[in-house]
Amino acid sequence: MMKSSNSKDMVSRAAKAVAVPLMVWAIMQVIDMVFAGMGVINNSADIKTLFRNLISSLAFALAIGANLNCGRMDLSLGAQMYAGVIFGGNLALMLNAGGIGVLILSMAVGALCGLATGFIFINLRILPMVLGLGMTLVFECICFAINNQQGVILYGKPGVEILSNITFIVIVTAAIVLFAYYFFQLSGYGFKYRAIQGSQKLASDAGINIYSNCVICYVIAGTLAACAGVFITIYQGNLTPVLGMSSNGRVFSNMFPMVLGTWIGGLCHNREGGILMGAVTVNIIILGLTKLGLSNSVQNVIIYALFLTFVVYNTNRSKIDYYKARRARVAQAQKLMAQREAAH
Amino acid sequence: MKKNGWLRKAAAIGMAGVLAVGAGGCSDSGDTSQGGESGAGGQEKYKIGILEVQLNDESTNRADWFNNYIAPKYNVEFMFSEACSDLNSCMTFIENAADAGCDAIINYYAVGANTQQLVELCAEYDMVYTENGGRNPANDAVYTGNYENFAGNFMADQPATGKLFHDYLSETLDTSVEHGFIVGTGNAYQGNAQQTEISANMLGAIEELYGLKFDSTIEELYSSSAPVNGTNDKGIEVYCYPGAPATSGWLEGLNAAMQTGKYDYILMSGNVLGNIMTTVDELETAMNKDFTVIGFGSFGEALTSAMNSVDHFGNQALSMSTVKFTSIVSTMGFSKVYNCLTGHRDACLEANGEPSVLLFRMNAVTNPQQLEEMGSWDKEGKWVADYDFVDSMLAVKTEGLTNEQAQETIYKMDYDAIKARLN
Numbered sequence: 036m037m038k039s040s041n042s043k044d045m046v047s048r049a050a051k052a053v054a055v056p057l058m059v060w061a062i063m064q065v066i067d068m069v070f071a072g073m074g075v076i077n078n079s080a081d082i083k084t085l086f087r088n089l090i091s092s093l094a095f096a097l098a099i100g101a102n103l104n105c106g107r108m109d110l111s112l113g114a115q116m117y118a119g120v121i122f123g124g125n126l127a128l129m130l131n132a133g134g135i136g137v138l139i140l141s142m143a144v145g146a147l148c149g150l151a152t153g154f155i156f157i158n159l160r161i162l163p164m165v166l167g168l169g170m171t172l173v174f175e176c177i178c179f180a181i182n183n184q185q186g187v188i189l190y191g192k193p194g195v196e197i198l199s200n201i202t203f204i205v206i207v208t209a210a211i212v213l214f215a216y217y218f219f220q221l222s223g224y225g226f227k228y229r230a231i232q233g234s235q236k237l238a239s240d241a242g243i244n245i246y247s248n249c250v251i252c253y254v255i256a257g258t259l260a261a262c263a264g265v266f267i268t269i270y271q272g273n274l275t276p277v278l279g280m281s282s283n284g285r286v287f288s289n290m291f292p293m294v295l296g297t298w299i300g301g302l303c304h305n306r307e308g309g310i311l312m313g314a315v316t317v318n319i320i321i322l323g324l325t326k327l328g329l330s331n332s333v334q335n336v337i338i339y340a341l342f343l344t345f346v347v348y349n350t351n352r353s354k355i356d357y358y359k360a361r362r363a364r365v366a367q368a369q370k371l372m373a374q375r376e377a378a379h
Numbered sequence: 380m381k382k383n384g385w386l387r388k389a390a391a392i393g394m395a396g397v398l399a400v401g402a403g404g405c406s407d408s409g410d411t412s413q414g415g416e417s418g419a420g421g422q423e424k425y426k427i428g429i430l431e432v433q434l435n436d437e438s439t440n441r442a443d444w445f446n447n448y449i450a451p452k453y454n455v456e457f458m459f460s461e462a463c464s465d466l467n468s469c470m471t472f473i474e475n476a477a478d479a480g481c482d483a484i485i486n487y488y489a490v491g492a493n494t495q496q497l498v499e500l501c502a503e504y505d506m507v508y509t510e511n512g513g514r515n516p517a518n519d520a521v522y523t524g525n526y527e528n529f530a531g532n533f534m535a536d537q538p539a540t541g542k543l544f545h546d547y548l549s550e551t552l553d554t555s556v557e558h559g560f561i562v563g564t565g566n567a568y569q570g571n572a573q574q575t576e577i578s579a580n581m582l583g584a585i586e587e588l589y590g591l592k593f594d595s596t597i598e599e600l601y602s603s604s605a606p607v608n609g610t611n612d613k614g615i616e617v618y619c620y621p622g623a624p625a626t627s628g629w630l631e632g633l634n635a636a637m638q639t640g641k642y643d644y645i646l647m648s649g650n651v652l653g654n655i656m657t658t659v660d661e662l663e664t665a666m667n668k669d670f671t672v673i674g675f676g677s678f679g680e681a682l683t684s685a686m687n688s689v690d691h692f693g694n695q696a697l698s699m700s701t702v703k704f705t706s707i708v709s710t711m712g713f714s715k716v717y718n719c720l721t722g723h724r725d726a727c728l729e730a731n732g733e734p735s736v737l738l739f740r741m742n743a744v745t746n747p748q749q750l751e752e753m754g755s756w757d758k759e760g761k762w763v764a765d766y767d768f769v770d771s772m773l774a775v776k777t778e779g780l781t782n783e784q785a786q787e788t789i790y791k792m793d794y795d796a797i798k799a800r801l802n
Binding site: 071073077078079080081083084088179185188190191192199269270271272273278279288321322324325326328329330331332333334335 | 462464604605606621622624626627628629630631632634635636638639653654655656657658661662664665666679680681683684685687688
């Protein structure tokens, strides 16, 4: 009986998680069919585009969330992504390590960047956002200084085709979600992480090493950001270094899947699964909008307006719930009074 | 606790340093020797500041030519900026260059609205100024303002660049077969001269070859900041797609347009080959449709990869692109300031006495062999602009040199002339 109830719960949660991207896909499909005469996904190239953008959004959203859930906004994630991919990618190309080598070495360099940022943070306790800005400048300048400012070019390089292979992308996506779920929800580290999320002081008093936990968070975030960068680069063909904190744009553009994913995660009681669905949803919206032939600025206005609307709704959800409950109470009281009057 | 305090102080100083360097954008890398000194062999020694807009293989090549080829021969020292992308960073570099004893500035970050301010700033420090840009309404006052330190400008012959695309389409397009065209107008809507000329020439070629008439003017089509259909009386599908790959959603939008199945010619006015070729290749496979790609390019890995790749149908993935020789462009800037420094400003002036704009022509490249051949030029030991060419642009070496002669000399350096000389 108990087992059957658990299975029902799981199915109901999974249905809630999948319902959001499905609904969005249905809406975008209708809009695209009416205005552009084609669907959101029409052929294998669309599927490749969706999956490649999905994995980069997912990895980046998880990277942002790793620190943000503990109250740290790391603005250097974009620069860590550039450093990871430019250093790791060029190293892998020099070693003829192919696409998998590019991915692994980029993630390794991303992890090192995260480690450096985390180590500086726990030793100096500079405000995370301020530290993020400083580290952004450092990483951006370093990226600029190497390889004659060319960044990394993956287009036309032998062996990197695997990074565009859908099966490979699905495997990496599944690996990232399972790893993040195990690490943040099931492992010993995850229990401590969630204790710190609740109250850093209480967790520290209880004997949890909040410093090592924090550094590990930064390392994971750097690794995931670099992973996202590899798939962005394979799609764009190259990744050229930027200056003047331009890399921060990557962080902000991936806030939508992160915030939406956290909300879906609340519905299905699985944060990592929720972020996956959030990334799918946002990428379906983006893919759907591109079919309409709108200018990039109009597309961005629509996406960010949706993001803003969602944030406003999410922030004021409690107020909406309160008004609903109040209306129900008033209705109940009115009904009761009517019954009493009728009885008299 | 004590250690933490020390670490905090060190970090604060370090971060302040990083912020100062990062925000400053530019730095000086030379010593503080004064320009105009007498060097070896009695030749006057000059110091020239090079203001770079971006650091890429072209700027590396340029620095190599200036430092290792020109500096020893003409007794000149060069000082290079980091990438300057706004007026403030340009002014900071110029002030640093003046402190370091520079006698002239060659500016590769040309914005018409900034020219007058930078010329006046250089005049304050008694420095000669030239920039890699043209004459336009925003900077016209500098040309007519009798600024003695302004040597005029130099730039690509944009109409000639656009004509390369016009001519290639005219020679190769089979109008008996129905084609559809995506014209990537890039930043033409923001007034980018190069992308404007290329877009206009591509659209003009389509109009001429099919004998069609667009419902809008060609200017309206390439000036649009939103994608626009070039509807016309012959029903030929033409889609003008503005923007650049750095913009979120640009590549996805191009992908969506190609998927409509209406277009098979992808004509790009911006340097986007490294960004679009993967998408083109994937769509050729997914749609089993052959796309012909023609686009602006420059020497580098992206162009080499695109030109040497074979598409899904066994054709050359990139049909035509363009290249330029950095040393020729650099010679134009160098000759401008050197002629002024050596007292031959007349060689930088038009017949009416106003500073001139020297023009260079880009070259078309249509096959891997041609690219390989051109790619092997303009490097150490094979500079396209050799001492003979540079001398022919300097009034101290070529007596009685006029601006017209200098321009003719540059125009003579076409593909055939370079090939004959270097091979």
